Amino acid sequence: MGNRKRLNANQDIFLLILGIAWANLIFFHQENWKMDPWKVGIIGLGIYFCIKWLGARREVLKDSRMRAGSIFFGLLFAAMVVVGEKIHAGDWEFQMFSAGDIVWLIVYFGTGMLLFLTLSTFFFDGRMRNLMERTGKDEKGGTCRKGNWLLYSIVFMLFWTPVLFIYYPGIVPEDATVSIAMVLGDLPWDNHFPVFYSLLAGGSVWLGRALGNPNLGVLLYSLLQLVSMAFLLGYFLEWMQRRIHRFCTYFALAFFCTIPVFGNYAIVMWKDPWYSGLLLLLGMFLYDKAVLDREAFLKRKNLVLYGVLGVLISLMRNNGIYIMILISVVLVYMYRKRVKRVALTCAVTILCICTITGPVYKGVFSAENEFVESIGIPLQQMVRVVIKDGNMTKEDKEFLNHLMPMEKYQEYYNPFLVDPVKWAPEFHTDYLNAHKAAFFQTWFSLLKSNFGIYVEQYLMGTYGFWHIGGDTPYEFVKTQIAANDWWLYQIAPFESYFNYAMQEKMSGKYDFMASGLLVWIALYDVLLCWVKRKSRYILPLLIMVGNWLTLMIATPTAFGLRYIFIMMLGVPLLVFYPLLLPPSEEEATSRKKHISM
Known part of the structure; x- marks a missing residue:
């Protein structure tokens, strides 16, 4: 017995040394991290406890999917960190790889695997699920409790209204001034700024001006968005409370109330809050009607509701149609044995979107989509070839x-933002529109002889959407009303009446959350669904993943939390999504044993 205790003690000391050494390696490799003894020690202890936790659950590695999932996650994680270290937001160069990077790939491969295995076993541990799952819950989620919905909505309004008072009557970024100008007739219509959203934003200002004060229109818009987002997130919290422990809901309540960015996004004149809110609604709808109760989706009212949500999402932002196409393909596959109703609904939804944004917009508003808006990444790749003096033919x-x-x-190129090139006075948009086929021919011609440059630009141009902590607060929050010709301005009550620089004070209180971190949480959830053989539970997550994929294909910028705001709204869902997955028979049996004990 004594020898066994000494053996266990020696093993613990070895694992603790391993954990601390592992943490030191990570902190040493990260250029922007200081080797603070407290932080290194905490991470080292965390690694030690993770190894101990998994050591007591070795049987988990007997599952072939768990092994495959952890290896896949580890490989992606290692590639993300090592490649990400070659890019710096303030530097336009892509650093070269070296032989030493193999060591770091091994270190982060192990780190990724350790993270995946620890989290996966943690969420499905019997004691954990007993603690976090809602007791006596209805398998189909039950019915909405309108009292809780109203209560949560009112709480959000109470916490967000002070933000409106600080920036009274609202926040109008530069993009919104274009929408307003189109409605007021100062600019021609252009569906790059979605017509449907422009009618909402510009229509509010038009109504305010008709009533004698254009600022009244800004206030009307601010109140409309604030109240609608409060009710939407109030419903989200009530939906969560019916499925997992109330403390998870309280976490979500605190998250949305105590982070100032949500109060800002509740009033800012951007299409992203409403667009992301509609995506969240669609995710909840699909979870209820296609995942938990597959028959429910086939009911006529639910098919109609799906179509309506799909159209609204696609009218609010132009990349919405691509998300709906992705979801439609998955739904047709899921219901392949009874495909007629589902296929017809999906087809009609896509047709409605194309008709409205195509012939209707062109006929009524003379508005079309700008071709240059959909080629940000390939355009940047071609420009980098010029900058790096790559191989080009005479025709290229x-x-x-x-x-x-x-x-x-050279004057306009920025590897992280395509806007300076495409909006440059010397850039010939008309020529591009008239030679679309030649554009792709040239892009492919340059690809064959400049593949390395293309890869560098792609990784730099999408950097913030795949690297954890790699992006900057570009397009994070806006706090002002942009310069305009309609007498729209902020009254700034604190500054005007109390002589207190509240806006300046508030500007330093916005806490930035990296887009890439949110993406990796979503990736973990998707992979976990596959590992646990609950693939149909991936469907609601595909809404967030689909939005991310559109950015990875055609993003105009490498950074921008607002473009991926759906994941910010969905943080409580992403964090607790493993609790929404039903346990396997073995896990359920283990849980019963814990309950009986």
């Missing part, structure tokens, strides 16, 4: 010179 140079004089590319 002629086409690029027609788009913009070759000597001007």
Whole structure:
């Protein structure tokens, strides 16, 4: 017995040393991390406890999917960290790889595997599920408790209204001024700024001006968005409370109330809050009607509701249609044995979206989608070839010179943002629109001889949407009313009446959350669904993943939390999603044993 205790003690000391050494390696490799003894020690202890936790659950590795999932996650995690360290937001160069990177790939491969296995066993541990799951819950979620919904909504309004008072009558970024100008007739219509949303934003200002005060229109918009988002998130919390422990709901309540960015996004004149809110509604709807109760989705009212939500999402933001196409494909596959109703609904939904944004917008508003808006990544890749003096044929140079004089590319190029190039005075948008086929031919021609440059630009151009902590607060929050010709301005009550610089004080209180971190939480949830053989539970997550994929294909910028705001709204769902997955028979049996004990 004594020898066994000494053996266990020696093993613990070895694992503790391993954990601390592991933590030191991670902190040493991260250039922006200081080797604070407290932080290194805490991470080292965390690694030690993770290893101990898994050591007592070795049987988990007998599952082939768990092994495959952890290896896949570990490989992606290692690639993300090591490749991400080659890019710096303030530096336009992509650092070269070295032989030493193999060591770091091994370190982070192990770290990724350890994270995945620890979290996966933690969420499905019998004691954990007993603690966090809602007792006596209805398998189908039960019916909405309107009292709780109203209570949560009122709480949100109470916490967000002071933000409206600080920025009274609201916040109007530069993008919104274009929407307003189109409605007021100062600019031609352009569906790059979605017509449907522009009618809401610009229509509010038009109504305020008709009533004698355009600022009244800004206030009307602020109140409309604040109240609607409060009710939407109030419903989200009530929906959560019917499915998992109330403390998870309280976490969500605190998250939405105590982080100032949600009060800002409740009033800012951006399409992203409403768009993301509609995506969240669709996710909850699909979880209830297609995942928990597969028959429910086939009911006529639910098919109609799905179509309506799909159309609204796609009218609010142009990349919505691609998300709906992805979801439609998955739904048709899920219901392949009874495909007619589902396929017809999906087809009609996509057709309605295309009809409204195509012939209707063109006929009524003379508005079309700008081609340049959908080619941000390939355009940036071609520009980087010019900047890096890559291999180009005579025809390639002629086409690029027609788009913009070759000597001007260096002046406007930014690897993390395409806007300076595409909005440059010398950039010939008309020529691009008239030679779309030539654009793709040139892009493919340059790809064959500049593959490395293309990869560098792609990784830099999407950096913030795949690297944890790698992005910057670009397009994070806006706090002002942009310069305009309609006498829209902030009254700033604290500054005007109390001589207190509240807006300046508030500007330092917005806490930034990295977009890439949210993406990785979603990736973990998707992979966990597959590992646990609950693949149909991936469907609601595909809404967030689909939005992310549209950014990875055609994002205009490498950063921008607002473009991925659906994941910010969905943080409580992403964090607790493993609790929504039903346990396997073995896990359920283990849980019963814990209950009986």
